[in-house]
Amino acid sequence: MNYTELLSPAKDKETAIAAIDCGADAVYMGASAFGARQNACNSLEDINEVVNYAHKFRVKVFVTVNTVLTDEELEQAVKLVKQLDEMLVDAVIIQDMGLLKRLMEENVKIPIHISTQCDNRDVEKVAFFNKLGVSRVVLARELSLKQIKEIHQQNSELELEAFVHGALCVSYSGQCYLSQYIGGRSANRGECAQPCRKKYSVETTDGKLIAKDIYALCLKDFNASNHLKEMIDAGIYSFKIEGRLKDSNYVKNVTAYYRHELDKFSNKSSSGKSIYSFEPNPEKSFNRGFTDYFLCGRKDCFNPVSPKSRGEFLGEISEIKKGCFKINTNKIIHAQDGLTDGQNGFLVNKVDNGYIYPNKLIKLTTGEQIYRNVDSEFEKLLSLPVKRQIEARALIRGDELILTDEDNISICLNLPLGEAAKNPDKMKETFIKQFSKTGESDFYFSEIEISSQLPFLPVSTINDLRRKALEALMQKRMTEYKRDEQRPIHFTNYYKKEVDYRANIHNKQAKEFYEKCGVVVSEMSFEKERPAHRVELMRTKHCIKYALDMCKSPENLVLKDEYGKIYPLRFDCTNCEMVVLDS
Numbered sequence: 001m002n003y004t005e006l007l008s009p010a011k012d013k014e015t016a017i018a019a020i021d022c023g024a025d026a027v028y029m030g031a032s033a034f035g036a037r038q039n040a041c042n043s044l045e046d047i048n049e050v051v052n053y054a055h056k057f058r059v060k061v062f063v064t065v066n067t068v069l070t071d072e073e074l075e076q077a078v079k080l081v082k083q084l085d086e087m088l089v090d091a092v093i094i095q096d097m098g099l100l101k102r103l104m105e106e107n108v109k110i111p112i113h114i115s116t117q118c119d120n121r122d123v124e125k126v127a128f129f130n131k132l133g134v135s136r137v138v139l140a141r142e143l144s145l146k147q148i149k150e151i152h153q154q155n156s157e158l159e160l161e162a163f164v165h166g167a168l169c170v171s172y173s174g175q176c177y178l179s180q181y182i183g184g185r186s187a188n189r190g191e192c193a194q195p196c197r198k199k200y201s202v203e204t205t206d207g208k209l210i211a212k213d214i215y216a217l218c219l220k221d222f223n224a225s226n227h228l229k230e231m232i233d234a235g236i237y238s239f240k241i242e243g244r245l246k247d248s249n250y251v252k253n254v255t256a257y258y259r260h261e262l263d264k265f266s267n268k269s270s271s272g273k274s275i276y277s278f279e280p281n282p283e284k285s286f287n288r289g290f291t292d293y294f295l296c297g298r299k300d301c302f303n304p305v306s307p308k309s310r311g312e313f314l315g316e317i318s319e320i321k322k323g324c325f326k327i328n329t330n331k332i333i334h335a336q337d338g339l340t341d342g343q344n345g346f347l348v349n350k351v352d353n354g355y356i357y358p359n360k361l362i363k364l365t366t367g368e369q370i371y372r373n374v375d376s377e378f379e380k381l382l383s384l385p386v387k388r389q390i391e392a393r394a395l396i397r398g399d400e401l402i403l404t405d406e407d408n409i410s411i412c413l414n415l416p417l418g419e420a421a422k423n424p425d426k427m428k429e430t431f432i433k434q435f436s437k438t439g440e441s442d443f444y445f446s447e448i449e450i451s452s453q454l455p456f457l458p459v460s461t462i463n464d465l466r467r468k469a470l471e472a473l474m475q476k477r478m479t480e481y482k483r484d485e486q487r488p489i490h491f492t493n494y495y496k497k498e499v500d501y502r503a504n505i506h507n508k509q510a511k512e513f514y515e516k517c518g519v520v521v522s523e524m525s526f527e528k529e530r531p532a533h534r535v536e537l538m539r540t541k542h543c544i545k546y547a548l549d550m551c552k553s554p555e556n557l558v559l560k561d562e563y564g565k566i567y568p569l570r571f572d573c574t575n576c577e578m579v580v581l582d583s
């Protein structure tokens with residue numbers, strides 16, 4: 001089987017460790033600044049602690065430095081990357097080409113991953129980064145399996161990373177300027193206000209109402225778990241879970257689920273096995289309903305009803321009484337569960353003889369579908385500790401103790417001296433029993449082989465020997481950990497002759513980068529200099545005409561927000577894309 005990487009998000013140190021314990025092969029997290037999730041920053045001390053913990057299990061740690069940078073911020077970012085390099089962070093994820101240019105000049109050894117914020121949706125763009133020499137490219141979420149395969153076939157030596165689960169940006173990543181346009185909060189600067197999760201009315205240009213106050217740009221959440229084998233075959237190496245703002249329980253559940261699913265088709269790229277007390281189920285964690293997006297062609301992918309979590313489907317209301325109701329379901333419902341009809345949410349006060357008593361009065365009807373977006377008992381199970389341990393084998397041969405772990409790393413210690421045991425069989429039994437008690441250690445023994453007679457050893461001596469041996473094995477694992485190194489990066493011709501504001505060139509170094517790649521820079525970033533002409537505020541594969549069954553309609557449509565502001569829509573039917581324009 002192939003090797004793959006399960007890449008989990010972490011908003012903080014605790015979440016990163018939880019993801020590692022639940023089976024992640026790699027985690028990605030923000031640094032103290034310059035990450036595309038401004039509210040998910042971490043100190044260098046916390047990152048260093050995560051790195052040390054992760055490397056025990058051969059888990060990699062990637063740090064996001066993936067915003068566009070001002071001229072003043074650029075040197076701070078270079079200094080930050082150098083610090084991450086020194087602490088053996090396994091890669092940095094970047095968007096700004098000015099930062100890439102400076103890292104090239106500094107000849108840093110830390111691997112460089114090109115963020116999905118660089119709008120990596122076509123063969124030519126990925127081939128450009130491959131020719132530059134970067135270590136990995138994170139693909140756009142909108143790609144089909146056919147497109148992924150085509151990209152891989154033409155860039156077979158380049159690691160490809162793809163999202164597999166979580167929230168979806170409605171716009172091509174790096175190509176959304178709606179938040180900046182509305183309130184000066186740039187998505188490319190990590191400050192997105194998520195206007196795509198707001199209500200809009202859809203109207204014709206002459207004012208005819210098509211749909212009133214719907215979440216017209218709100219997508220369901222991505223779930224590609226039914227297509228993992230196809231994605232592996234298409235060339236994906238790293239399977240990325242979105243969610244650097246999600247809590248630890250979400251990350252634990254979704255990581256454990258994808259660990260289980262990926263293991264059916266590939267070998268993991270890290271060490272150890274995870275032991276947890278819950279049965280992972282992504283429907284029980286935050287979701288707006290699921291879609292496999294465009295992996296297998298255009299399908300329904302948006303949720304016009306609510307941007308809030310819908311959770312798992314329970315069933316339909318079968319009976320309503322004063323103050324309570326029944327659901328036709330085979331699932332057990334508990335007090336303090338959170339339920340919703342898709343729009344209105346409430347807590348369960350109690351369940352008595354199948355009747356559910358909500359904590360507030362809401363209008364429900366017989367036959368209405370009910371979902372559970374908080375499973376209180378499941379959340380309790382998720383909060384319990386999870387342990388990840390590395391397989392090891394022990395061999396006693398002559399006066400030597402040899403430990404070998406699952407990665408074939410070995411250490412050898414001399415056995416303590418002592419008189420011959422009066423009862424050799426009993427001594428052997430005691431030794432195996434005590435040596436098997438790895439408890440909170442990072443190891444477990446799959447085999448303890450004793451091929452020679454043991455001296456008499458007190459239980460305390462056996463325990464001390466076990467502790468010292470496991471400490472020595474872990475120390476050797478850490479010493480022998482080898483981080484990948486960034487190959488040399490060289491300028492190469494860009495696949496376009498001219499770029500505008502959509503290249504997100506925010507500093508002088510980025511402009512020079514493109515010029516060295518043979519490009520004319522006609523405009524700086526939207527955030528730096530708003531163009532005088534009409535611009536695309538976002539370009540998206542989600543199409544409102546398709547969603548509202550209006551594909552063949554000649555009507556010109558607009559979006560109107562809650563303040564009455566109009567956003568004209570343009571439909572590129574040749575490429576099945578929709579464009580939201582400024583007003």
